[in-house]
Amino acid sequence: MIDATTLAAYVAIVLGFVFIPGPATLLTVARATSSGTRVGIATGAGVAAGDLVHTVMAVVGLSAIIATSAMLFSIIKYLGAAYLIYLGIRALFERPATDLAAGMRTIGVGAAFRQAILAEVLNPKTALFFLAFLPQFVKPGNGSAVVQLLVLGVLFVLIGLFSTVVFALAAGRLGNFLRRNPTILKWQGKVVGGIYCALGLRLALQDR
Template identity: 35%
Template sequence: MSIDFLLTSLIVVASPGTGVLLTLAAGLSRGARASMVAAFGCTLGIVPHMAAAVMGLAALLHTSAIAFQTLKYLGVAYLLYMAWTTLKEQGALRVDKDMSPRSARQVIVAAILVNILNPKLSIFFLAFLPQFVSAADPHPLGRMLELSLVFMLLTFVVFVGYGLFAAGIRNHVISRPRVLTSMRRTFAGAFAALGARLAFAER
């Protein structure tokens, strides 16, 4: 396992994106347990992209404009939906005192969808992983799977860190209605901005 791979992966994972945003929102609105659930869901959302890259299916998104655009606009629609529900106090920043089983499932589903509906992740894996697999490696598939699992582990650990930080300041936020309202608007705007960025993304 090269240092270059670990550093590059850490930079990619720690960079603010939809997964980070959702995990922060879960920590702020529902506490530490919810943030860990969100981090787990975001990590699970990587699996289809990882599998697509390992099996070469991500190449389809790179070569087929229709496939890429279809998945992309589904992702855009979902991010805009997240922005709307957050603003209406029904989405990512809905404040719950307890993390019920139903709300846990909702967080996991939302986190998985956020990553699944991002075609850039598949293309990222397609371009990223092969750079760290030697042409002389006798088991390239196993090596790619190993690297992918390390990437997923880093994702989970970093996202849990983000979520626990958000959970730590939760009481300071929810005890101040104006701050909570501002946070809702900020998160809704961020989801909308990420949706707009994805809408203009090219293969």
């Protein structure tokens, strides 16, 4: 079992990570602002599910393969970047809603959840982060390394989900206000699309 001191230090560091706005936060805020709080929360849940996949990958060693294979890293990186840019271009050219009722759900909860999972799973930087970060808190005297990695990974996912829900709630309320303005309603899709394209380009240009 992980000792209390290690666990407290880990939780404190992870809280610092997840509440500093990053790609997952921007995706969640963009969706919540444009499509409402429920869609924002679904996006955050999708990111959490993707992080859970990365936790399992770190435990079974697949992340190590990505870390040592430049070709595999590049393939996954460009797939993830292409997917984000695809979402961005689609949002940029999507016809804007003409009223509040139509603008409330530009994307469904299920679609937002699935898109967020894919975007997170196809980010090799996240895989490498889990591979490099989690083992630092694994101690031989605390029992099975596999169990410790799983516990640490699940804690990271839960704390990350909490942070994205907080951001989604705040952005969703802001979005309800913004959508009452016809001009903002017209341009919100382009803003969301720009965020997705920027994140995709950022991922494509990242080095290992």
